[in-house]
Amino acid sequence: MRVLVTRNVEECTNAIANNAAGSFRLALIDLHYGLADAIVSELARYDPACKILRLSRFGFRQKFNDKYEYLIKPVKRERLARVVAETIHPDLREVKTSVVEDGAKFNPVGMATKHPLRILLAEDNLINSRVALQHLKRMGYSAVHAKDGQYCLEEEDKAIYDVILMDVQMPRLDGCQAASKIRAKYLKDPERCPRIIAMTANAMRGDMERCLEAGMHAYCQKPIIVDVLAQRLREATKRPE
DSSP, X not given: OOOOOOOSHHHXXXXXXXXXXXXXXXXXXXXXXXXXXXXXXXXXHHOTTSEEEEEEETTOGGGSOSSSEEEEESOOHHHHHHHHHHHHOGGGSOOOSOOEEXXXXXXXXXXXXXXXXXEEEEOOOHHHHHHHHHHHHHHTOOOEEESSHXXXXXXXXXXXXSEEEEESSOSSSOHHHHHXXXXXXXXTOGGGSOEEEEEESOGGGTHHHHHHHTXXXXXXXXXXXXXXXXXXXXXXXXXXX
């Protein structure tokens, strides 16, 4: 990701004017920077596709409308990385509340009965794989386990899967490499590609960006939150035979 830093209003407005619409995916703007509101308005008008993330000092939040995401300074590097990734890619935003169905809280236990899926789990860590398989079992799913990215490719060739839960850091072939190869396999028929859900504990270290670039569809952070995993599975559909 390329970053352009501007030090004053003139440099910022020049950057907006001198780059074509679509050049910037995200603008990080300090609201206590002179004429910040005008910069936000100008950028939104000139390049509406550009996401805007605002920075503010503690105690000033109520002075600004809530149209755009913002962070309170000082902000930790890990939180900044997560919010930036989630602002650019809203699909990566973790589900914070219980799964809801028809206006009522949804219990994921046994959900496979109503939402059957063929699942492949790619995970090299024995403990993590046992935890994931146990969560899936409680939902009613029986998953095939591949212990690294290479085995994942081999298993995916043998059978039809609706979902692949893909660990990112694995030996021989990591999750991003495996996902890229799988997506390439279905390049001419993307509807037949299984939904690939990234699973990693390193959300703050650029993994989310790498996952999307590799062709993964969604993200589930480890340690696994059952409601989040259930929501990711509910977003998947059965592939055609």
